[in-house]
Amino acid sequence: MNNDPAQALQGRTAGLTIKPANGQPGANSAIAIRGINTLNPNQEPLYVIDGVPMDSASARSLNSSEIKSITVLKDASATAIYGSRAANGVIIMNTKDGKGLSAKERRKMRREQRKASKEASASQKDFEKAQEEQRRADEAEERERQNAFEAEQKRRMTEKIKVDREEYESFEENKFENPATAPLSTFSIDVDNASYTNIRRFINNGETVPKDAVRVEEMINFFKYSYPQPTGKNPFSINTEYSDCPWNPQHRLLKIGLQGKDIPQAELPASNFVFLIDVSGSMDAQNKLPLLKESMKILVKQMRAKDRIAIVVYAGAAGMVLPSTSGSDKPAIIAALDKLSAGGSTAGGAGIELAYKTAQEHFIKGGNNRVILATDGDFNVGASSDKDMQTLIEEKRKSGVFLTCLGYGMGNYKDSKLETLSDKGNGNYAYIDNMDEADRFLDKEFRGSMYAIAKDVKIQIEFNPNHVQAYRLIGYENRKLRNEDFTNDAIDAGELGSGHTVTALYEIIPPGVKDDFTTATDLKYSTVQPTGTKYSSELATVKFRYKKPDGDTSTEMVQIIPDTAQPLMNATGDFKFAAAVAWFGLKLRDSNLVPNKDIEAIKKLAKEGRLSDPEGYRAEFIRLAGRIE
Incomplete structure (x- = not known):
């Protein structure tokens, strides 16, 4: 029989680890209570034998055969009963007859018990005092939290009042037009991009974006696109792309892009x-x-x-x-x-x-x-x-x-x-x-922002009703011109800077597609031509007029757009990204003409169009879109 009570504890009680302090016979065993990770490793647990707190020497003097039961206490459950002496845990040992100790040891036990009682009383007072201090601290923290909450609410209300004082021009979104009755669309280019950075400010501040702060064309034109440099005498190149409309796959999207000469x-x-x-x-x-x-x-x-x-x-x-x-x-x-x-x-x-x-x-x-x-x-x-x-x-x-x-x-x-x-x-x-x-x-973008290479740049596009049932210009609401203004050199229009790009999008409903956005009108004289006639392969004709920065007379450029659409999956990255930005802007405006406003679909399309992004602006857009539900 092993008479060493320390060794007898090994394996009998959960939470105890017992090993010899060294390899020498007769050396005292080290007893540790697992789960107390803040204890001083040089301190042993408190032993309580038959209800009396004792030291480790007294515990080791017991005959292991006399031990009836062993219980381990740790953490708060130990200190709440036995005070600070139990900081390293408590091992409670009960002997079979309560007489496992000599008379001298029992007298010592009673002295320890009285001492423990006093300590427990003092510990209880300390505990109650600590509880009161904690209660006061909790109340102070709660008051501070409430004050901070009220201050934040006041700040948000102040910011709301300030935002309400901001002024934006109200405008109505462009509607679909029937090319049989309105074949021409005329507008001034717009290289501004203030709307996008202002929207970014609202989103980054966690505020609702005012509907009238959203000008979709300025959002699109915040980003630069890979258009080729002009090769002729004109100061810009003209580029078009025709594909599916992502928010309404039955419709199509026409992208028109200008690239200014880089000086x-x-x-x-x-x-x-x-x-x-x-x-x-x-x-x-x-x-x-x-x-x-x-x-x-x-x-x-x-x-x-x-x-x-x-x-x-x-x-x-x-x-x-x-x-x-x-x-x-x-x-x-x-x-x-x-x-x-x-x-x-x-x-x-x-x-x-x-x-x-x-x-x-x-x-x-x-x-x-x-x-x-x-x-x-x-x-x-x-x-x-x-x-x-x-x-x-x-x-x-x-x-x-x-x-x-x-x-x-x-x-x-x-x-x-x-x-x-x-x-x-x-x-x-x-x-x-x-x-x-x-x-x-x-x-x-200093050169594009501060050096004009052309002024009064106007665009006029004529749609072929053979291939266009209805169309609408995305954005540019406050840049629209009367059709007769296109050739009038007295009418002001936008400027184009060195290296600048300008992009415009048209949403197009092809013939035969169910149209819920326009009202059909029976016409006696229709401009629709029989298939196989001279212009039957043309989607549209786009014209541009511009003046030199110091000139007064405009020059006209003309380009034919063929009726050749490609699936969206085959469109260029620039097309996908510009479409994603426009889609996001229309969502922010809560457009009635966009049936699908799924933000995940917008982000997916933008990621497909991210491509080369050395400055990280496209990646930033994707993050901003992710903050809108």
């Missing part, structure tokens, strides 16, 4: 820039004037000695901060930007007057003359209405000075005003929500 920076004409900067009180936010100043420095660093920059500011009044200065004097230009601070009202009209006057005084014939307006669009003094601004800017564009609008901030952002200015002022428009976007627009 090397060394060959670009001299620039005469006037920065028109809003320093009113509404610009006093981190994502407004501070971001504006840092982003403008990106543009300054690209200036050459032959380029010139002037800085005009406006708040309660307009003023000249920096006279026209050579691009070689970058320290002076940057120092002038650094000194700007926000305060006062917004005399936008006076600022525009002074900026154009400055640009005209330093006008470079054959050069790149441009006002760069940077603001949150909050013109609330002087010429404040969109109509007043439109009249003013239409007059100023006659000077030959182009306009670029850069929007900043959120809350009281006036998208409608900036869009009006850029549309009517031979201009373009971008929304700068962070320095990455500033770097994209003012550095990576």
